[in-house]
Amino acid sequence: MNKTTLYDMHIKLGAKMVDFGGWSMPINYGSQINEHKIVRSNVGIFDVSHMSVFDLSGPEQEKFLKNLLPNDVQKINTPGRALYSPLLNEAGGILDDLIVYNLGDHYRIISNCATCSQNHGWFTKQSDNYDVNIEFMNNFSIIAVQGPNSGNILKSIDMNGLDEMNDFDVTNVNSMMVAKTGYTGEEGFEIVIDNANVKSLWANLIDAGAVPIGLGARDTLRLEAGLNLYGTDMDSANHPYESNLAWTLDFKDIDRNFIGKSALLKIDQTACKELKGIILRDKGILRSHQMIEHDSGGGEILSGTFSPSFGFSIAFARIDKGHNGEGKVQIRNNEFKVEIVSPPFMRKGKIVI
Amino acid sequence: MKEIPGDLKFRPSHEWVRVEDDGTVTVGISDHAQDLLGDIVFVELPDIGVQMSAEDEVAIVESVKAASDVYSPISGEVIEVNELLLDNPETINESPYSDGWFYKMQPDDMDELGELLSPEEYGEVCEE
Numbered sequence: 001m002n003k004t005t006l007y008d009m010h011i012k013l014g015a016k017m018v019d020f021g022g023w024s025m026p027i028n029y030g031s032q033i034n035e036h037k038i039v040r041s042n043v044g045i046f047d048v049s050h051m052s053v054f055d056l057s058g059p060e061q062e063k064f065l066k067n068l069l070p071n072d073v074q075k076i077n078t079p080g081r082a083l084y085s086p087l088l089n090e091a092g093g094i095l096d097d098l099i100v101y102n103l104g105d106h107y108r109i110i111s112n113c114a115t116c117s118q119n120h121g122w123f124t125k126q127s128d129n130y131d132v133n134i135e136f137m138n139n140f141s142i143i144a145v146q147g148p149n150s151g152n153i154l155k156s157i158d159m160n161g162l163d164e165m166n167d168f169d170v171t172n173v174n175s176m177m178v179a180k181t182g183y184t185g186e187e188g189f190e191i192v193i194d195n196a197n198v199k200s201l202w203a204n205l206i207d208a209g210a211v212p213i214g215l216g217a218r219d220t221l222r223l224e225a226g227l228n229l230y231g232t233d234m235d236s237a238n239h240p241y242e243s244n245l246a247w248t249l250d251f252k253d254i255d256r257n258f259i260g261k262s263a264l265l266k267i268d269q270t271a272c273k274e275l276k277g278i279i280l281r282d283k284g285i286l287r288s289h290q291m292i293e294h295d296s297g298g299g300e301i302l303s304g305t306f307s308p309s310f311g312f313s314i315a316f317a318r319i320d321k322g323h324n325g326e327g328k329v330q331i332r333n334n335e336f337k338v339e340i341v342s343p344p345f346m347r348k349g350k351i352v353i
Numbered sequence: 354m355k356e357i358p359g360d361l362k363f364r365p366s367h368e369w370v371r372v373e374d375d376g377t378v379t380v381g382i383s384d385h386a387q388d389l390l391g392d393i394v395f396v397e398l399p400d401i402g403v404q405m406s407a408e409d410e411v412a413i414v415e416s417v418k419a420a421s422d423v424y425s426p427i428s429g430e431v432i433e434v435n436e437l438l439l440d441n442p443e444t445i446n447e448s449p450y451s452d453g454w455f456y457k458m459q460p461d462d463m464d465e466l467g468e469l470l471s472p473e474e475y476g477e478v479c480e481e
């Protein structure tokens with residue numbers, strides 16, 4: 001089992017560790033619900049060093065990325081910007097989702113942990129026709145600092161210059177990469193730091209009042225924020241149109257070809273399924289694989305959980321188009337009425353359903 | 354980990370039973386079980402008056418992680434349920450052996466208790 005550099009510190013903090021894509025990671029440090037609420041109301045820190053970091057080098061990085069990704073890195077052609085994109089195969093199926101960063105002297109990709117070797121192989125294969133090199137970096141740790149007080153706490157440990165950052169800006173502070181990104185729907189930052197320095201950063205953040213948060217709360221936070229989880233909400237059998245990711249496909253540059261483009265152009269968007277948010281206000285919990293029905297068809301629950309912010313259950317589901325906002329779901333032997341909405345459920349501390 | 358009270362009997366599937374002075378029994382789930390489940394967010398309790406056989410599915414616990422069945426440790430009639438849990442399911446996390454009890458029953462046959470585990474035996478099951 002892989003361990004992050006912070007493993008011993010998690011154990012000392014009393015974390016419950018679980019196998020997460022081959023990594024031993026903290027699921028919680030006590031109460032997942034309390035941890036969730038701390039991120040919504042104050043500030044929490046997450047060890048997300050299991051994520052995969054790839055650094056690009058060579059003169060044709062941009063050209064390579066324009067072909068590799070359906071979102072267009074033209075949008076981040078000024079240094080200090082980051083872009084979310086799915087990674088597609090030729091059939092338009094989703095291989096992973098990732099963030100690509102323009103760091104000025106080179107581009108960096110951060111993608112999921114379970115897909116690390118798949119992605120490394122895919123990037124290398126796709127780089128054949130480009131003067132570009134892709135290196136998997138295992139010398140980095142990643143700490144996510146998330147919550148309305150994330151900026152304040154970073155300032156208190158002398159990480160300055162973050163006030164002016166907009167979402168998806170990225171900068172360098174004291175030799176750390178700091179991006180204004182996250183997976184919680186709150187104000188927050190993700191910090192990529194050398195393994196050698198991560199323990200002191202983690203300890204300093206805790207001394208300053210940040211609370212360690214497990215990946216359990218990360219999952220409920222991201223679901224409320226309407227953010228997909230690769231492997232649960234989408235995989236290579238799904239294309240972006242049925243995964244609420246049409247907004248990540250950039251066809252503006254008609255001369256740009258990218259992997260999966262021709263397959264995507266053949267998809268009948270009026271006929272395919274769609275990924276929607278589901279709300280169950282009654283007492284019951286929506287879980288993966290439960291079946292949902294509505295006026296014009298149905299589908300299946302993807303991620304489903306109890307939402308600590310709302311006090312009832314929310315989920316994503318991939319369903320037939322043509323619903324009227326209402327549906328029915330089977331939980332064990334009972335049928336429950338559910339609402340069908342467009343994600344997100346919550347953004348920056350505000351309810352948006 | 355909380356200490357296991359000495360007057361309890363256990364099923365290996367983590368339910369506990371306590372025999373009360375009036376001959377009824379109280380049933381709940383162990384500290385180890387609530388720890389494995391994580392924050393409990395919802396319970397479905399049996400109806401009062403229902404007749405249960407040992408090993409019947411009697412209740413459902415939903416946590417942030419998963420839904421789990423609770424099995425009746427012995428046979429008997431359900432005579433009371435802990436309605437506090439319906440609005441305060443976190444009581445099971447906080448007090449699994451006391452305020453977090455699930456239901457009380459009038460047992461059919463006290464001899465069935467002999468087939469359950471002692472706290473020591475149950476402790477060994479949890480170690481495995």
